[in-house]
Amino acid sequence: MITILIVDDHAMVRSGMRLLLGGKDDIEVVGEASDGDEGIRAAESLRPNVVLMDLSMPHGKDGLTAAAELKERMPETAVLILTMHDDDEYLFRAIHAGAAGYVLKSAPHEELLTAIRSVAKGDAYLYPTATKRLMNEYVERMKRGESTDVFDTLSEREKEVLALAAQGYANKEIAEQLVISVKTVETHKSNVMEKLGLKTRPELIKYAMKKGLLQFD
Template identity: 40%
Template sequence: MSLRILLADDHAMFRSGLNAVLSTQDDLCCVAEVADGQAAVEETARLRPDVAILDIRMPRLDGLRAAERILNRPGNTTKVIVLTTYDEDSYVYSALHMGVSGFLLKSVPPEETIAAIRIAARGDAIIDPSVTRRLISRFAGSIAPPASSTALDRLTAREYEVLMLMAQAHSNTEIARSLGIGDETVKTHVSRILAKLGLRDRTQVVIYVASHQLVTPLPAPPPGAEKPARRKGSGRRRAT
């Protein structure tokens, strides 16, 4: 069965172009194109698409308020992706806090937009990597989790590593490759992390990491890697 998509953007040419991209995929089908946020809310309620893709700046009702109304509608099952040229922090935070399943810039390649639609439809979330990097860098105020007893204390060392990679928008496959573990193991870690921290999805992971001022730890050297040689005649370890 094809995933049913609604496109909301006040630029007709962009809508047509994205619709053409979606039409190349057997499992994706555009069921409506609208030019403003109010129409997006009304057509989403009428058609109940699997995913609604919204621009931010649209007439009658902007994309963020449209997303909020769609997501707060009783019985709603439509996932929302914000696809925009505007990546101001206020827009990003508003979108993430209201529970959108994706925040992407229009500059992403078409294949990444297609992948984001499938990710959102299955209940996961994705954020443009460039936006994620900026969010994390803005909150890189500490080098370790808070020392006080928090939900973070319940994470294992491996789960903490997975948490950091999730916050950088890495997929399960990328996390598995980075840590040298299997995909199923990653899925188990992700489920346990979300449960322990009381988070709903990967979007909330980014908010959590940013608000707790966490930074990504340096990766451990691969097994069997040689340790840096100590300089002969020096009893002090060289700073790196």
């Protein structure tokens, strides 16, 4: 069962989403929130698989800020942005904030359901024209000589976990150093390995050495 938290400042949107998702056998809406601050509190309490997050919320934290904070606190939870903004700037900022997906409110219901199921199993989801834009942006960055290194997509916390893991610290020791849970460490490490295409610890150590992350006292 995929558990969902809906974060949107419009009660009618939340009701509509609950009605749509409530009829699916594999999806359960476990809560709602009207702004980013409330959404973060609800997510930490309910521990949903997916947070369906609006971008523009006038009160409290906006969707981008809340998404970034959620990914820092709960990396195992996927944040799916649901917005009316079909805009490159918002799209790239959402990805940078750690969102697992980006869907327009104008999209067909089936597309939203596909996106939810995709991010719930650990995949990323972008609506078709957004994927094309990202590909074009990647090509343009290469032409301009800008970085396309996957390492740049890691969050600062993921880089810290990568460095400590490469130095030989156990998950419990990393958790104590960074003041986070062991489960969070495990999730960060899994995300790092997946993003970087690494399969073994020796590969991780070799990569960390290449990036100059190994610092021994």
